[in-house]
Amino acid sequence: MTQPIRVRMAPSPTGDLHVGNARTALCNYLMARRVGGAFILRVEDTDAQRSDASHEEGIYEGLRWLGLDWDEGPDVGGPFGPYRQSERQDIYREAVQQLLASEQAYYDYTTADERAAEREQQRAEGRPPRYSGLGRRFTAAEIAERKSAGVIPAVRFRSEPSPVQFDDIVLGNIRVGPDEVDDFVIARGDGSALYNMAVVVDDEHMRISHVVRGKDHVSNTFRQVLLYEALGWMPPAFAHLPLVVNRRRQKFSSRDGAQWVGEYRTQGYLPEALVNFLVFLGWAPGDEREIFSLDELVQEFRLERVNRADAVFDPQRLDHFNGVWIRRLDLNDLAERAWSYAAQGGLDLRSDQRPYFAAALELEYERLSHLNRTAELMDFFFDDDLDPDMGQVRFRRHSAAETASALERVVALVDETDPFDDPTLEAAMRTLAADLNWRAGDLFMPVRIAVTGRRATPPLFATMEVLGRQRCRDRLRRALVGLAKLAAA
């Protein structure tokens, strides 16, 4: 007797995939996948003014990147289409007609000015601004007069004074007093349906079993519940998620960091990390585990455990998850993903360098916090004209001249060491340091700078092994030239 679980994500294409919407989509997806239900994508573009078809593709891309695949939608079709509200107006019109016919809705011939005046007066009297049903009270003659004056009526739902309530999986039972819901508009003057009407009709027609969406929709839910009742339909189960907010605890917007999922992608975040981070905004498993893959979340996530309080988006915590997930990837996977970021970051990569790239990346990846930093982290592996700035050395215990003669011996060592690998190089260099009577670190740092051009790098000898004998030799020679200048100065 239990109906199949069907959930939906219903973005309006007024922008790319917003992080808040991404979280909503994630919760819906997890719900559906856990029980083998259907995850439906429906585009809510009834506001032609603000909707833009180009954003649709951005939303798809964002969802796909996150790994949230859908079963029905405008692009893949499905048994209850079309899945774009702009293409469903006939269906809405029919429902509107039904409400008109049963006198649960009426044509409202008031003008915008009249309604504004009413609101203003209510506000002046300190009363809540609520549409009083002005349009219900016109006589037939008044209506005829307004018609001929060119007033185009909107369709309003006839809301009778009675309390409205519904049960919410996250928030519990929610109710509102008898005078709170006024006669709201369900269809514009041009006949097109408004949001509240369209969602109800769509959720019914698409057999949506659970409406999982942001908390900002709770007040709409009262209107929707009324519409279900009027149309003789059973409302779905509702679950309203807490909002993702900024540090000032307001709705998350562009000023608070990247707003669109695509931006996180270009900033080098892993979809795994964003998913993991987002799910913890309002949910926790109840034990102390924190790292979850999408598949694991499908098993663990329960709407019943979702919090009611809004959650602040903390970019530092996202960064942490990103690092964790980068370190979790296996090398081939990471190399695959980092390659294009590296190319975009300006690294001059030839496709035959993939093994070299992977070997270098293996040394760097615990230092890699964001994929888009790949190039800046690894550029010295690929710059064959590297001209190390030896001025970075702190010539405290050993002068530039002494350092130069030590590096001469390192050049010789680089030529002789065989095999040219991490342990052999390390042993040889330590022996050299001992010969010189230098502290090992005092020798390694100038070599590091000579060979990589920087003070912070992966372990030196592993780095040298990857760079190879030739590069190391060339760079050391060049460093020697620079050192000579420093020694002379």
Place this chain on the structure above:
RNA sequence: GGGGCAUUCGUCUAGCGGCCUAGGACACCGCCCUCUCAAGGCGGAGAUCGCGGGUUCGAAUCCCGCAUGCCCUACCA
């Protein structure tokens, strides 16, 4: 103005009447590891559980007020 909802370390959270002198994680600080930087390990600081009343032998947990915040209050979604 009205309504709805919320309120545990700076942040994400655990907690569902005694296990809490409130646990974990991020960020922060210190130490260790160490050729640098990371990563990792260990430790520290950080929450009188928004405030005030109750109920109870006992409350972060239940009830009532208040405060604050957020969302909605469109012929937007």
